[in-house]
Amino acid sequence: xxxxxxxxxxxxxxxxxxxxxxxxxxxxxxxxAMLDESFLQSVKQELQQFSGRPTPLTHCAxxxxxxxxxxxxxxxxxxxxxxxxxxxxxxxxxxxxxxxxKTRVIAETGAGQHGFATALVAARLGLExxxxxxxxxxxxxxxxxxWMKQLGATVVPVTTGSATLKDALDEALRDWSANYSDTYYLxxxxxxxxxxxxxxxxxxxxxxxxxxxxxxxxxxxxxxxxYACVGGxxxxxxIFLPYVGSGTELIGVEAGGIGDxxxxxxxxxxxxxxxxxxxxxxxxxxxxxxxxxxxxxxxxSAGLDYVGVSPILADLxxxxxxxxxxxxxxxxxxxxxxxxxxxGVIPALESSHAVAAALREAPDMLPDQHLVINLSGRGDxxxxxxxxxxxxxxxxxxxxxxxxxxx
Numbered sequence: 001x002x003x004x005x006x007x008x009x010x011x012x013x014x015x016x017x018x019x020x021x022x023x024x025x026x027x028x029x030x031x032x033a034m035l036d037e038s039f040l041q042s043v044k045q046e047l048q049q050f051s052g053r054p055t056p057l058t059h060c061a062x063x064x065x066x067x068x069x070x071x072x073x074x075x076x077x078x079x080x081x082x083x084x085x086x087x088x089x090x091x092x093x094x095x096x097x098x099x100x101x102k103t104r105v106i107a108e109t110g111a112g113q114h115g116f117a118t119a120l121v122a123a124r125l126g127l128e129x130x131x132x133x134x135x136x137x138x139x140x141x142x143x144x145x146x147w148m149k150q151l152g153a154t155v156v157p158v159t160t161g162s163a164t165l166k167d168a169l170d171e172a173l174r175d176w177s178a179n180y181s182d183t184y185y186l187x188x189x190x191x192x193x194x195x196x197x198x199x200x201x202x203x204x205x206x207x208x209x210x211x212x213x214x215x216x217x218x219x220x221x222x223x224x225x226x227y228a229c230v231g232g233x234x235x236x237x238x239i240f241l242p243y244v245g246s247g248t249e250l251i252g253v254e255a256g257g258i259g260d261x262x263x264x265x266x267x268x269x270x271x272x273x274x275x276x277x278x279x280x281x282x283x284x285x286x287x288x289x290x291x292x293x294x295x296x297x298x299x300x301s302a303g304l305d306y307v308g309v310s311p312i313l314a315d316l317x318x319x320x321x322x323x324x325x326x327x328x329x330x331x332x333x334x335x336x337x338x339x340x341x342x343x344g345v346i347p348a349l350e351s352s353h354a355v356a357a358a359l360r361e362a363p364d365m366l367p368d369q370h371l372v373i374n375l376s377g378r379g380d381x382x383x384x385x386x387x388x389x390x391x392x393x394x395x396x397x398x399x400x401x402x403x404x405x406x407x
Contacts, residue, residue: 004194005193005194005195005197005198005282006311007197007311007312007314007315007316008314008315008318008319009276009283009315009318010276010282010283010284010285010311010312010314010315011194011197011282011283011284011311011312011315012193012194012282012283012311013193013194013281013282014193014278014281014282014283015193015281016177018177018180019176019177019180019193021180022176022180023193023194025100026100026184026195027194027195029096029099029100030096030195030199031195033096033099034202039095039096039099042095043091043092043095043203046091046095047087047088047091047206050081050087050091050124051080051081051082051087051088051091052079052080052081053080053088053206053210054210054214055075055076055077055079055080055207055210056076056079056214057073057074057075057076057210057211057214057215057218057372058073058074058076058343058345059071059072059073059218060072060073060074060339060342060343060345062342062343063338063339063342063343063359063362064362066342067359067362067363068363068367069362069363069364069365069366069367069369070224070225070362070365070366070367070369070370070371071219071367071368071369071370071371072358072359072362072371072373073215073218073223073370073371073372073373074343074345074372074373074375075207075210075211075239075372075373075374075375076375077207077235077374077375077376077377078345078346078347078348078351078375078376078377078378079378081120082113082116082117082120083113083116083348083377083378083380083381084113084117084348084376084377084378085204085207085234085235085238085374085376085377086113086114086116086117086188086234086377087117087120087121088203088204088206088207088238089188089199089200089203089204089234090114090117090118090120090121090186090188091121092203093184093186093187093199093200093203094118094121094122094124094125094127094186095125096184097125097127097184097186098125098127100184102127102182102183102184103127103128103182104127104128104129104130104179104182104183104184105118105122105127105128105129105130105183105184105185105186106129106130106131106132106172106175106176106179106183106184106185106186107129107130107131107132107172107185107186107187107188108131108132108133108165108168108169108171108172108187108188109131109132109133109137109144109165109168109188110133110134110137110164110165110168110231110302110303110304110305110306111137111140111141111144111301111302111303111348111350111377111381112133112137112141112143112144112145112148112302112381113144113303113348113377113381114188114189115131115133115144115145115148115153115155115188116144116147116148116151117188118131118153118186118188119131119147119148119151119152119153120151122151122152122153123151123152127184129151129152129153129154130153130154130156130175131148131153131154131155131156132156132158132168132169132171132172132175133145133155133156133157133158133168134157134158134162134163134164134165134167134168135157135158135159135163136162136163136164137163137164137165137168137302138155138157140302140384140385141302141381141382142384143380143381143383143384144381156171158170158171162296162297164297164302164305164306165231165232165302165303165305165306166280166294166306166307166308169192169280170280172185173185173280173281187200188200188232188234189231189232189233189234189306189310190204190232190233190234190237190310190311190312190313191232191233191280191282191284191306191308191309191310191311192280192281192282193281193282194282197282197310197311197312198312200234200237201233201234201237201238201241201310201312204234204235204237204238204239205237205238205241205242206238207235207238207239207374208238208239208240208241208242208243209242211223211226211239211242211372212242212243215370215372219370221370222243222246222247222248223248223370223371223372224248224249224365224369224370224371225248225249225250225251225358225361225365225369225371225372226239226240226243226248226249226250226251226371226372226373226374227251227253227354227355227357227358227371227372227373227374228240228250228251228252228253228354228373228374228376229252229253229254229301229304229350229351229352229353229354229374229376230252230253230254230304230309230313230324231255231266231299231301231303231304231305231306231309231350232306232308232309232310233252233309233310233312233313234310235374235376236252236310236313236322236374237310237312237313238374239372239374240252240313240316240322241312244316244321245321249323250316250321250322250323251322251323251324251325251357251358251361252313252317252322252323252324252325253324253325253326253327253353253354253356253357254266254267254268254269254304254324254325254326254327254353255267255297255298255299255300255301255304255305255326255327255353256326256327256328256329256331257297257298257299257300257328257329258298258328258329262287262289262295262296263295263296263297263298264298265297265298265299265326265328266287266297266298266299266304266305266306266307267287267326268284268285268286268287268307268308268309268314269285269309269317269324270324270326271287273287273288273289273295274286274287274288275288275292277292277294277308279294279307279308280308282311283311284308284309284310284311284314285308285309285314286307286308287307287308294307295307299329300329300332300333300349300385300389301332301348301349301350301352301353301382303348303349303350303377304350304353325357326353326357327352327353327356327357327360329389331356331360332349332352332353332356333352333386333389333390334356335347335352335353335355335356335359336349336352336355336379336386337390338355338359339352339355340379345375346378346379346380347375347377347378347379348376348377348378348379348381348382349379349382349385349386350376350377351373351374351375351376351377352379354373354374354375354376355373355375358371358373
């Protein structure tokens with residue numbers, strides 16, 4: 001990374017002049033905090049005592065035996081407080097906001113896991129909290145919205161554009177522009193202007209660092225492959241970065257959706273709609289039409305339908321350090337069912353993309369090889385979407401009866 005926050009041709013800061021002073025203040029405060037042992041210790045303490053780190057590395061003995069290929073392991077980020085990897089970054093940025101004297105945090109969220117984590121940490125640290133969330137995502141992920149509100153956060157539905165994550169990010173940027181003196185913008189993924197990509201990826205790297213220690217302890221080697229789902233890219237950066245250049249193959253898994261046409265997927269690699277572009281404060285690979293307008297996206301999971309991708313991952317892919325693939329909606333539901341039924345682990349739909357790719361490729365590996373899936377979140381939040389995808393009429397009947405009973 002360069003001093004300007006660039007990763008090869010990607011990254012940088014493309015922000016309105018009104019935000020320049022605030023961004024420079026953030027950059028300075030972040031650099032100082034990372035040299036302050038007391039700040040780093042406070043982050044470590046909160047990760048352990050509030051979020052529950054370290055998260056375990058779990059062997060999937062049943063699936064490994066059934067598939068007959070590599071030994072399959074899960075890095076259990078689903079066991080963090082809030083049910084996802086998002087806490088790793090939010091705790092650290094929340095403490096940075098307090099250090100900077102900010103009294104309010106704002107956030108954008110897709111699947112709601114980042115918004116939920118932000119609301120939890122804001123409540124713990126005594127910060128006012130506003131979360132911007134696309135109206136379509138609110139419909140898909142209302143349980144997280146309910147809990148954000150119970151935690152005292154204001155959840156603002158965003159109805160512009162496709163009413164998903166990219167539109168929520170636009171609204172959060174507008175808020176930050178108007179209220180930067182007392183407001184800290186707590187970005188949830190490794191995107192945006194510098195120093196956010198570096199900062200989020202760095203705070204999430206605790207995943208990969210732990211995995212290295214646990215792998216040595218459990219099978220006396222490092223994984224042959226690591227799989228992680230890729231939306232914006234925070235969980236993938238978190239587990240990948242400590243392994244770059246180590247000999248472990250790193251595989252990112254995007255949302256293949258329901259087809260290859262614009263609006264049917266969220267693949268920012270290996271698709272004609274993916275092009276270099278500048279939007280929302282940084283440059284990366286965005287899904288765009290020929291005029292450069294951002295395209296609509298689709299994924300069965302609300303957390304993987306972002307139109308762009310981390311500049312860190314875009315650069316790593318261009319240099320051959322990571323391999324990108326995808327899983328479609330049908331593969332994702334099948335992977336969800338198999339992990340749930342065979343291992344007693346309920347993955348988030350986002351994480352199920354990584355599970356799908358790993359289960360697809362594991363049989364071609366040897367039994368003495370090891371692969372790790374970064375299980376970025378748990379599936380509680382997805383119960384309505386999963387029940388609908390599975391055609392579970394009993395669940396639908398229960399909801400109908402319950403709502404009539406209360407009416």
